[in-house]
Amino acid sequence: MEFIYLLSKGVNFEFMPALNLSKKTIRLTYDNIEKYVKPKKVGNFALGTLKDSKFVPKYVGRSDKDLQLCLKKYIGLQYTYFKFKYAGSPIKAFIRECSNYHNFQRQLDNDKHPEKPERVDADCPYGCNSQ
Numbered sequence: 001m002e003f004i005y006l007l008s009k010g011v012n013f014e015f016m017p018a019l020n021l022s023k024k025t026i027r028l029t030y031d032n033i034e035k036y037v038k039p040k041k042v043g044n045f046a047l048g049t050l051k052d053s054k055f056v057p058k059y060v061g062r063s064d065k066d067l068q069l070c071l072k073k074y075i076g077l078q079y080t081y082f083k084f085k086y087a088g089s090p091i092k093a094f095i096r097e098c099s100n101y102h103n104f105q106r107q108l109d110n111d112k113h114p115e116k117p118e119r120v121d122a123d124c125p126y127g128c129n130s131q
């Protein structure tokens, strides 16, 4: 019965990808960014909203130089919550960004494919030929 109930709620069992970011969902404010995100770190983020207490990704991105500074640019827009995760290098951040972008593309505001890092020869690992 529960299965039928979920179907009636529009839950799609075929497409439930995981966002490759930390579990923590944080309200997007200047103070929270300073509190949770260290300066001058490479990393990924997603911006979104909460629906039924669940994070709904609406925009994914990365910073190759300073994730904390990058996130501050999005304060005051339509996004109220964020998630993030540090990355070991810009190329790793790029690959994770591609994963998040392709998994959630249908619901994201991103209008173009992630760009590869400067001076790095990298292709999207998902074979989309966007780069």
Ligand SMILES: [Zn+2]
Binding pocket: 098, 102, 113, 124, 125, 126, 127, 128, 129, 130
């Ligand atoms: Zn791609």
